[in-house]
Structures are given as structure tokens and as C-alpha cells.
Amino acid sequence: MLPPPSNKLIAHLDMNSYFASVEQQANPFLRGKPIGVCAYLHKNGCVIAASIEAKRLGMKVGMTVTEAKCKVPSAEFVENDPPKYRAVTSRVFSILHELTDCVEHYSIDEAFLDLTGWYRDAAEAAWALARVRRRIKSEVGEWLRCSIGIAPTRFLAKTASDFEKPEGLTVIDRDNLDEILSQLDLEDVCGIGPRIRQRLERAGIMTLMELKLYPVANLIRLFGKYGFYLWCKVNGMECEKVLSPQYLVRSPQPKSIGHSYCVPERVNRDGKVVAVLTRLTERAGRRMRREGLLAGRVSVAVNVLRPGSYVLGQGMRPSMRPTQDPGPRTQDFYSDFLHFSEPASDSFTLVGTACSLLQKIWHGERVNFLAVTLSDFSTPSLQKILPLKIRGTEGGYEINRRRLISDAVDLVRDRYGDEAIMFGSMMGISHEAPDRIGFRKTDGVDISKI
Ligand SMILES: [Mg+2]
Structure with a gap:
């Protein structure tokens, strides 16, 4: 049996060029300039975030520092600073928790909010979230930019926040769903990559609107359970909940x-x-x-x-190994x-x-x-x-x-901080084995300390 169309009110907030914006906020000399945040300040270090200015000039996440320098010679590079990003995320999330009791810390720079029952409709929610954005700018940092999406489901809220970057506020509802979907490419939405696209195209599905109108039984035959979820998602039916930390089942004990x-x-x-x-x-x-x-x-x-x-060397690929065997x-x-x-x-x-x-x-x-x-x-x-x-x-x-x-x-x-007290033998290695940050990890983001 098909689930009923969702009548929930879900919002998604996505901070854009997050690590780079936090660095620009912390250092006024970097503002307005193309900068790349790297895992290591080494020619083979990988760019994990590019500022909006750097993105415009062609810098992409995943490039090595050498590749990024080639593409944007004027760019400056800084090494990532996880405690700084966690501290800023804690402050942003603490503002979101004032809106509703159900906030899912999806990643270091993204959160889902279930606003059902807290606001009458999408318009009222949009007003509240526009206020949140102003508060982030005035209370956390004027250089931080976020895009916001409001929709009846998690999937559509994420699609809405991706719709206009870096500082859009998009509402998707029953009335404009088809109009938005017809403006997007298959791969523009979360959950469809090049391989799924290939399989969809083989079935004659070239656009999101064709996917929306495709018979669900045929999709299930082609993709199994995934086909059913995909069809529900583009048709505005809810198949995932917003998982607030207080409702999460504790993850099992690590091995x-x-x-x-x-x-x-x-x-x-x-x-x-x-x-x-x-x-x-x-x-x-x-x-x-x-x-x-x-x-x-x-x-x-x-x-x-x-x-x-x-x-x-760190991140050295086999192709970069010295040709002269030592x-x-x-x-x-x-x-x-x-x-x-x-x-x-x-x-x-x-x-x-x-x-x-x-x-x-x-x-x-x-x-x-x-x-x-x-x-x-x-x-x-x-x-x-x-x-x-x-x-x-x-x-x-x-x-x-x-x-x-x-x-x-x-x-x-x-x-x-970690450096406050340590074994004597660890003195003088503060830059070795540094702390690392994962995009999907929100460990260390603690709103209770704000
Ligand atoms: Mg982001």
C-alpha cells in the first residue's frame, strides 16, 4: 500500500562553503578572497572546502593543492581546524533548537528540523527561518552563509535547500513541486548518481518528472525496494523521519x-x-x-x-612515486x-x-x-x-x-582543549597526527555548552 502524501513541515538548513566561510569569519584578511581549506598544507594535500570566490574560479573539493593552485593561482590555502568548526556548528545548532524540539544534526554543516505543529504553514516557517539566518549572521558570524529549504518531506526539503545556493530560501509544496522538478536534472537530487542515472535512462526515464509519473510497480521490478523509495520521494511521500538526538537509538557498542x-x-x-x-x-x-x-x-x-x-608522502599516489628507483x-x-x-x-x-x-x-x-x-x-x-x-x-x-x-x-x-595537559613525551609534536573532521560526523558538537 502506498503511503499518503506527507502533510508535515520539514526544513533543511545547509551552511555553504562551510569550513572556508568559518576561516574567512575568523580571519578578516581572507574575506572576499579565493581560499581553499585543506586536510594538509602539502602539495598533495586534498582541498576539503573552497570559498565561494574560489568555487567561482573553478576550484573544486577533492582537488590536490597543486591542482587547485594551477586552477586558481591567486588562491590562499589554510589547514583545517576541526575544533573551530565544531564550536561554530554548536552555536548555529543551538539557535535551531529554539525553533522546535526535533532537530537532526545531519552533518557538521547541515540540519533537518521537523516544524510540524510549531508553525501553521510553510510561509510562517519561512519567516522564522529567515529570522534564524539573520541571527546566525549577527550572533555567530556575518560571513556565514546558509541556504534553506522547506517542504513536506526530508528529501524535498534537501532538494529545496540545494535549489538556490549560497543564500536561497526555497519552499516546495504541492503547487510548485512539478515546476521545481522540471527545472532539475536527474543527478541534482540526493540519491541519484551516475550509475542509477544510467539504469533509469535505460528504462526510458530521462527527467525527474518522467520518474514521478512512471508506474511504481515497474520501478519496483527494476530497482526493488529502492525503486519504491525513489518514487515516493519524488511524489512527496514521506519515507524517512527527522531523527532528533533525543529520539535516536543509541548506536551499538563499538568493537x-x-x-x-x-x-x-x-x-x-x-x-x-x-x-x-x-x-x-x-x-x-x-x-x-x-x-x-x-x-x-x-x-x-x-x-x-x-x-x-x-x-x-602523505596522500602520494602510486603514479607520483619517484621514477628513479633509489x-x-x-x-x-x-x-x-x-x-x-x-x-x-x-x-x-x-x-x-x-x-x-x-x-x-x-x-x-x-x-x-x-x-x-x-x-x-x-x-x-x-x-x-x-x-x-x-x-x-x-x-x-x-x-x-x-x-x-x-x-x-x-x-x-x-x-x-587537547593541548592543555599532556604527557611530557608528547611535547613538541603539536602539529603531528592532528585532529581530523568528517562531514557526516557531529561528534564534539555540543549545544549544551552554549
Ligand atoms: Mg554544506
């Missing part, structure tokens, strides 16, 4: 938590391999403690380069692990174990890859560990002390 890093040559030169492993282990441990888990196993992996081998090269991958007799979560145990595992498999050679993984998770027992000092054993006293110190250090870092 492992780890971090890895492609070690550049300078780390070998400066003798900071152990320091980088300490940082990776600290980060993994902190994520695990945030989940409220204890690790039963620590494993470490390293890729060792033997004399004569070359060091692969001599016989060997790369050896080693790994080792340790099972704890008593699961642990404190930094001292985790870092100490990871470092002693590394010393077993690495003897000072050059390395180009390091990884640490925590696994075999368990949840802490509710049984209280008595803080007794037993002579000759570590006993509960030592375990308790280490755990309390780790928890206190986490609190300090939550408040003052």
Missing part, C-alpha cells in the same frame, strides 16, 4: 577504537615516533572512556622502512598485541602498554605508518574498588588513582 597515522619523514628525523604513538593512544583512550568502556586488548602496528627505501627497497609491517588480565581504561596503562609493544617490534628504524587499536571492550563493574594500599601489589589503590587522574585530565581537556 574496536583506534587511530593510525602516515608518519612523515620529519618525525623520524626528530626522533618523535614514540611521541606520535603516545598521542594516538591517548586519543583512542579518551574516545573509549567517553563511551564508558574498558579495553581488554591493546594492539600496535608499524610499517618499518629498510635502508634504500623511499618514504611515501635502490633496493623493503617495507616490513609488524604488529603485536597484549591481553590485559584486568581490563583497563586509564591513560598510563594504555600508553605504557602501547609503547612497550612498539619497543618489541621496532628498533629505531625509519617508519612511515603507525597504528594503535583498543578492543575486547567491557563495561566497568558496579562493584566499588576499595582504595586500599596493599604493600607489594598495585591493588585497588593504584588502579583507582590512575583512573581518577585520567578522568580529571579528560575534564581539563574538555574545557581547555
Whole structure:
């Protein structure tokens, strides 16, 4: 049975050229200029966001810095700064939460809002969201730009916000749905890529309007369940809900938590391999403690380069490898692990174990890859560990002390940043193994702190 046409009021807000706009907001000297935000400031680093000015000149997300410089010689490049973007997202989302109780943090720069019952109609919702945009500009940053879409379904709200960039406000309703769909290409909507397009065209569907009017039974025969959802989406029927964090089912316990890093040559030169492993282990441990888990196993992996081998640069593709072979090269991958007799979560145990595992498999050679993984998770027992000092054993006293110190250090870092307190061995590597940000990840975006 077909679902009824949706009579909901859904909005989608999409920040445009987000990372680049935040950088321009933070640094007035970058405003109005073509800039690219990169994963690394290296010729092979990848552009993860381009400012609106850079996009106009042809810079695209995914280009390497070298390609982007070729395309836009006047462009400036900055390295990404995840804590800055999370802080701005928290402030933007906190404004959205004033509109409705149902806000889905879809990604670092996008949110869906279910406004059903909060506003009478799309016109009233449009008025409220135009006000939100003014508030973002006045309270968060005048350089931030967002496009807004309002429609009866999530899919159409996203289509509406994509309709006019960078600062449009588009309403899709029953009356203008056909008009909007006829102005769009098949691939303009979320969920249709080149491969689906090919299959649709083979079935004689060249436009979104043809897809809308296509017999649903035939689409199901061609695409299965996906065909049904596609047809419902373009016909304004709701098949997805706005998932506000308070309604989300908690994701299942992770099986492992780890971090890895492609070690550049300078780390070998400066003798900071152990320091980088300490940082990776600290980060993994902190994520695990945030989940409220204890690790039963620590494993470490390293890729060792033997004399004569070359060091692969970050993001270096096989085609970019030196054509002149520098001599016989060997790369050896080693790994080792340790099972704890008593699961642990404190930094001292985790870092100490990871470092002693590394010393077993690495003897000072050059390395180009390091990884640490925590696994075999368990949840802490509710049984209280008595803080007794037993002579000759570590006993509960030592375990308790280490755990309390780790928890206190986490609190300090939550408040003052990752660099506020650290192991002495990690000094001087602040730019190595930096924090990374994923577009679909909203970890660390916390509206409760605003
Ligand atoms: Mg965006």
C-alpha cells in the first residue's frame, strides 16, 4: 500500500562553503578572497572546502593543492581546524533548537528540523527561518552563509535547500513541486548518481518528472525496494523521519577504537615516533572512556622502512612515486598485541602498554605508518574498588588513582582543549597526527555548552 502524501513541515538548513566561510569569519584578511581549506598544507594535500570566490574560479573539493593552485593561482590555502568548526556548528545548532524540539544534526554543516505543529504553514516557517539566518549572521558570524529549504518531506526539503545556493530560501509544496522538478536534472537530487542515472535512462526515464509519473510497480521490478523509495520521494511521500538526538537509538557498542597515522619523514628525523604513538593512544583512550568502556586488548602496528627505501608522502599516489628507483627497497609491517588480565581504561596503562609493544617490534628504524587499536571492550563493574594500599601489589589503590587522574585530565581537556595537559613525551609534536573532521560526523558538537 502506498503511503499518503506527507502533510508535515520539514526544513533543511545547509551552511555553504562551510569550513572556508568559518576561516574567512575568523580571519578578516581572507574575506572576499579565493581560499581553499585543506586536510594538509602539502602539495598533495586534498582541498576539503573552497570559498565561494574560489568555487567561482573553478576550484573544486577533492582537488590536490597543486591542482587547485594551477586552477586558481591567486588562491590562499589554510589547514583545517576541526575544533573551530565544531564550536561554530554548536552555536548555529543551538539557535535551531529554539525553533522546535526535533532537530537532526545531519552533518557538521547541515540540519533537518521537523516544524510540524510549531508553525501553521510553510510561509510562517519561512519567516522564522529567515529570522534564524539573520541571527546566525549577527550572533555567530556575518560571513556565514546558509541556504534553506522547506517542504513536506526530508528529501524535498534537501532538494529545496540545494535549489538556490549560497543564500536561497526555497519552499516546495504541492503547487510548485512539478515546476521545481522540471527545472532539475536527474543527478541534482540526493540519491541519484551516475550509475542509477544510467539504469533509469535505460528504462526510458530521462527527467525527474518522467520518474514521478512512471508506474511504481515497474520501478519496483527494476530497482526493488529502492525503486519504491525513489518514487515516493519524488511524489512527496514521506519515507524517512527527522531523527532528533533525543529520539535516536543509541548506536551499538563499538568493537574496536583506534587511530593510525602516515608518519612523515620529519618525525623520524626528530626522533618523535614514540611521541606520535603516545598521542594516538591517548586519543583512542579518551574516545573509549567517553563511551564508558574498558579495553581488554591493546594492539600496535608499524610499517618499518629498510635502508634504500623511499618514504611515501602523505596522500602520494602510486603514479607520483619517484621514477628513479633509489635502490633496493623493503617495507616490513609488524604488529603485536597484549591481553590485559584486568581490563583497563586509564591513560598510563594504555600508553605504557602501547609503547612497550612498539619497543618489541621496532628498533629505531625509519617508519612511515603507525597504528594503535583498543578492543575486547567491557563495561566497568558496579562493584566499588576499595582504595586500599596493599604493600607489594598495585591493588585497588593504584588502579583507582590512575583512573581518577585520567578522568580529571579528560575534564581539563574538555574545557581547555587537547593541548592543555599532556604527557611530557608528547611535547613538541603539536602539529603531528592532528585532529581530523568528517562531514557526516557531529561528534564534539555540543549545544549544551552554549
Ligand atoms: Mg554544506
